[in-house]
Amino acid sequence: MTTFDFDGQPVPLQPGDTILQAAQRAGHEVPHLCWHEGVSASASCRLCTVVADGRPVPACATPAVAGQRVECHTEALKTRRLHLLQMLFVEGNHFCPGCEKSGNCQLQHQAERAGMTDLHYEPLHPERPVDASHPEVWFEPNRCILCQLCVRASDELDGKRVFAIGGHGIGAKLLIDSESGRLGDSQLSVEDRAAHICPVGALLPKRVGFAQPYGQRTFDDAETRG
Ligand code: SF4
Numbered sequence: 669m670t671t672f673d674f675d676g677q678p679v680p681l682q683p684g685d686t687i688l689q690a691a692q693r694a695g696h697e698v699p700h701l702c703w704h705e706g707v708s709a710s711a712s713c714r715l716c717t718v719v720a721d722g723r724p725v726p727a728c729a730t731p732a733v734a735g736q737r738v739e740c741h742t743e744a745l746k747t748r749r750l751h752l753l754q755m756l757f758v759e760g761n762h763f764c765p766g767c768e769k770s771g772n773c774q775l776q777h778q779a780e781r782a783g784m785t786d787l788h789y790e791p792l793h794p795e796r797p798v799d800a801s802h803p804e805v806w807f808e809p810n811r812c813i814l815c816q817l818c819v820r821a822s823d824e825l826d827g828k829r830v831f832a833i834g835g836h837g838i839g840a841k842l843l844i845d846s847e848s849g850r851l852g853d854s855q856l857s858v859e860d861r862a863a864h865i866c867p868v869g870a871l872l873p874k875r876v877g878f879a880q881p882y883g884q885r886t887f888d889d890a891e892t893r894g
């Protein structure tokens with residue numbers, strides 16, 4: 669069987685596999701935020717960075733190669749991930765106890781997995797106005813981590829291109845394709861995949877935030893906490 673080495677374990681690979689796909693299929697967790705099966709990889713968050721044959725690469729967008737040696741959970745990579753996560757937290761406003769995504773949030777989950785106990789950096793406290801103009805979906809830009817999943821889902825799965833990323837650095841933000849720039853004037857429907865793919869609590873269907881009780885959420889299970 670064709671394999672590569674992942675943190676000292678042989679991992680089988682199939683044609684077309686990325687490192688992340690093959691490793692996850694074999695039961696390894698590869699930390700990620702901007703990857704989602706079903707849409708193309710943007711390799712934008714860099715949380716999944718691994719070292720493949722001595723070179724840092726994004727596991728979500730790098731083909732797995734037979735015989736390759738991949739390191740994922742070294743101390744250096746874990747420290748790098750922790751700092752990436754801390755930066756994401758301070759760039760937005762994340763108050764998990766009051767957030768309806770808590771327990772289902774990839775950012776929160778990854779921070780827990782990384783053992784994050786403080787912010788490390790000075791919080792920026794952005795004051796971006798919430799967009800509640802859509803009757804069924806709301807957008808809280810202060811929680812947006814610019815992962816581009818909604819951008820790709822709207823384009824590739826919904827065929828609409830409701831979203832885009834504009835600006836650079838700290839000025840980068842999610843743009844909405846409508847005359848007013850608001851969600852309520854866009855083509856977005858609550859049935860769209862883009863309305864459900866956000867890994868954090870930035871883009872959320874309204875009135876169902878607490879339909880799934882705390883304690884029964886994706887990352888509430890003790891086993892998924894690891
Ligand atoms: Fe916490 Fe996630 Fe909500 Fe941010 S989006 S406040 S990390 S649960």
Ligand code: SF4
Pocket residue numbers: 811812813814815816817818819842865866867868870871
């Ligand atoms: Fe990603 Fe959500 Fe922001 Fe869209 S709204 S870019 S899915 S964090």
Ligand code: FES
Pocket residue numbers: 699700701702703710711712713714715716717726727728729
């Ligand atoms: Fe690979 Fe974001 S998950 S770069």
